[in-house]
Amino acid sequence: MKKILRNSVVQALLTSLICILLGMFVGYLVLLAIEPSGAGEAIMAVAKNFFGYSRPQIQMKHMGTTLVKTAPLIMCSLSVLFSYKVGLFNIGAAGQYVMGACASLYAAIVLGWSWIPCMILAAVVAAIWGAISGFLKAYFNVNEVISGIMLNWIGLYITNMILSGAKDPSSAYTYTLAAKGKAAILPSLGLEAVFSNNKYVGIAIPLAIIFAIVVWVVMEKTKFGYELRATGSNKNAAKYCGMAEKRNIIISLAISGALAGLAASFLYLTDIEQWQVTISSVPAMGFNGIAAAFLGGLSPIGTIFASFFIQHITDGGSHVDLSIYCSQISELIAAIIIYLCGFVGFLKIAMNTALDKADEKKGGKK
Amino acid sequence: MLLLVQYTILFACILMLVALGGCFAEHSGVINLGLEGIMVMGAMGGALMMSFMPDGTSALMIILLTVLAAIICGMLYSVLLAVAAIHFKADQTIIGTAMNMLGTAAATVIVKSINTINDPDNHSSIVQYIDEKKAFIVNIGGFEFSWFIVIALVALVASYVVLYKTRFGLRLMACGEHPQAADSVGINVYKMRWAGVLISGLLGGLGGIMYVTTGVSEWKFEYGVAGFGFLALAVMIFGKWKPQNIALAALLFGFFRALSNVYFGIDFLAALHIPSTVYNMLPYIVSLIVLAFTSKHSAAPKAEGIPYDKGQR
Numbered sequence: 001m002k003k004i005l006r007n008s009v010v011q012a013l014l015t016s017l018i019c020i021l022l023g024m025f026v027g028y029l030v031l032l033a034i035e036p037s038g039a040g041e042a043i044m045a046v047a048k049n050f051f052g053y054s055r056p057q058i059q060m061k062h063m064g065t066t067l068v069k070t071a072p073l074i075m076c077s078l079s080v081l082f083s084y085k086v087g088l089f090n091i092g093a094a095g096q097y098v099m100g101a102c103a104s105l106y107a108a109i110v111l112g113w114s115w116i117p118c119m120i121l122a123a124v125v126a127a128i129w130g131a132i133s134g135f136l137k138a139y140f141n142v143n144e145v146i147s148g149i150m151l152n153w154i155g156l157y158i159t160n161m162i163l164s165g166a167k168d169p170s171s172a173y174t175y176t177l178a179a180k181g182k183a184a185i186l187p188s189l190g191l192e193a194v195f196s197n198n199k200y201v202g203i204a205i206p207l208a209i210i211f212a213i214v215v216w217v218v219m220e221k222t223k224f225g226y227e228l229r230a231t232g233s234n235k236n237a238a239k240y241c242g243m244a245e246k247r248n249i250i251i252s253l254a255i256s257g258a259l260a261g262l263a264a265s266f267l268y269l270t271d272i273e274q275w276q277v278t279i280s281s282v283p284a285m286g287f288n289g290i291a292a293a294f295l296g297g298l299s300p301i302g303t304i305f306a307s308f309f310i311q312h313i314t315d316g317g318s319h320v321d322l323s324i325y326c327s328q329i330s331e332l333i334a335a336i337i338i339y340l341c342g343f344v345g346f347l348k349i350a351m352n353t354a355l356d357k358a359d360e361k362k363g364g365k366k
Numbered sequence: 367m368l369l370l371v372q373y374t375i376l377f378a379c380i381l382m383l384v385a386l387g388g389c390f391a392e393h394s395g396v397i398n399l400g401l402e403g404i405m406v407m408g409a410m411g412g413a414l415m416m417s418f419m420p421d422g423t424s425a426l427m428i429i430l431l432t433v434l435a436a437i438i439c440g441m442l443y444s445v446l447l448a449v450a451a452i453h454f455k456a457d458q459t460i461i462g463t464a465m466n467m468l469g470t471a472a473a474t475v476i477v478k479s480i481n482t483i484n485d486p487d488n489h490s491s492i493v494q495y496i497d498e499k500k501a502f503i504v505n506i507g508g509f510e511f512s513w514f515i516v517i518a519l520v521a522l523v524a525s526y527v528v529l530y531k532t533r534f535g536l537r538l539m540a541c542g543e544h545p546q547a548a549d550s551v552g553i554n555v556y557k558m559r560w561a562g563v564l565i566s567g568l569l570g571g572l573g574g575i576m577y578v579t580t581g582v583s584e585w586k587f588e589y590g591v592a593g594f595g596f597l598a599l600a601v602m603i604f605g606k607w608k609p610q611n612i613a614l615a616a617l618l619f620g621f622f623r624a625l626s627n628v629y630f631g632i633d634f635l636a637a638l639h640i641p642s643t644v645y646n647m648l649p650y651i652v653s654l655i656v657l658a659f660t661s662k663h664s665a666a667p668k669a670e671g672i673p674y675d676k677g678q679r
Contacts, residue, residue: 140658151654339468343450
């Protein structure tokens, strides 16, 4: 039993579960404070999401929708995770995501490209966006969090400006790809039929999982990944060993950017959502990626499950009784979960100390 | 032109207040990336206080109560950072990010719930305070003077005096430079850091309420404060963590932020036909450029962001 508790994977799972339960509990308390009578029902609605529907076909259809949005979230959290391993906090993932949306929708609607070039363009543009943060960090010592936030807002305004050319003048939303840009819609690979003909389900979901595995392999099994992690754990030691720490910072943020850019193309090229050019706040996807990355214990594989969970409760938020509560309750829960993730390091140390003490006692008795 | 001057001063005051808040936290050794969330909470406290003010409340009472509500909300919210960063050695970047997301989400939930309770058909996150806001404004020949400007100037002078001329301030700064040394001469580092974070909550809350009353009479809390907390951090870095420099840096940033509000009223700028989004982007672009030139030789407190551990030497 104690051996199991010392295992780092088990510890990561345990701490994540504690974060989730505490987060949901605080969410429940907030609901109670708003209106006690329906609070239990509301928090269950958040937790159930598509399971709340009675018919299995409809459940599958809505599960498909949650999965469609999980794919980009996995990519966003991979983006955050990748640079975090290099010691960089990529809060700019949100802005790189926005630039990815801009590039993929512009290529799809205005240029009429097919989906693969659209995705590549999104990755490249977002990689450049990420590399700007990296360049500023490496050569000018600018804190990547602050430059990331600035680039988020700059990216948002640029995107609104550029995509204004990809919409009907009477509407605030870009054209649907079904109307203009059919070639760019992601193929469904037959997955559509599995999820009760939810036409948005497609290649993005398996691709996101493949990317998670690739990120894991690159980070854990290659020399390049080792160098990046070494730069992350001790910049000076890495430099001393002859690793190009400046180059590594820029490259890792560029890769992070590419991942976030792909995230956007995974969402917008399914045609499930259109870009609203009057939007005045950065989409939450990139920030939720931070939540998923930390909830997943900073492991690419854990990220897949954490992303599904975060998207699950985000969608679940829209199932609460909207005449009393509001859907932002799930954003609140997600934020609390990230806050609690800040305590994970402390929890692990406390757990290990408790185990050590128990061992000592046992040893003394012998 | 007068309008440009007016908005420059107003935005500069907001940035200065929040940047001074960041300055106190960092001098005590805690990086406060949650300023954005603190601003939202302060704004919410103040805005709700104004909207609940009964008709006929005197202007002085409105000002006092609103400011008090904003300060209290900001300080209470900053406790989240203090507990995590000082006692649990949490990663301050994660905590700050979480606080920013939580601030907007919580404010939206709270405001929406209150709106829905008052009027079952009202599901918006908007708080209105058209009449109450007038208490803050004195019209002097076309120039809308706001009492917040006085508050901000008082905060500036007070910050300077507290940081450099009092025992408390010097001790606070010692905790951000070398907490072990400070501890060895009998300064309670934990207490000092608590003080630093709470003061940043106070100033951040003030900045928040000032932000949502500048140029508008209602606020939609789903929008948060549009990265203003981070602009304030840029101001703080550009100001080299010194109150007097922060004031000057805030003027520069305030000017670019004000441009986006009033450029269409200035003939030669309007004649250029630059899209409004370019003006909206300007403050962020300027801050990137400014940061690139000023971050190289950082004047940041040496021990900022590092949790203090009594056992370490």
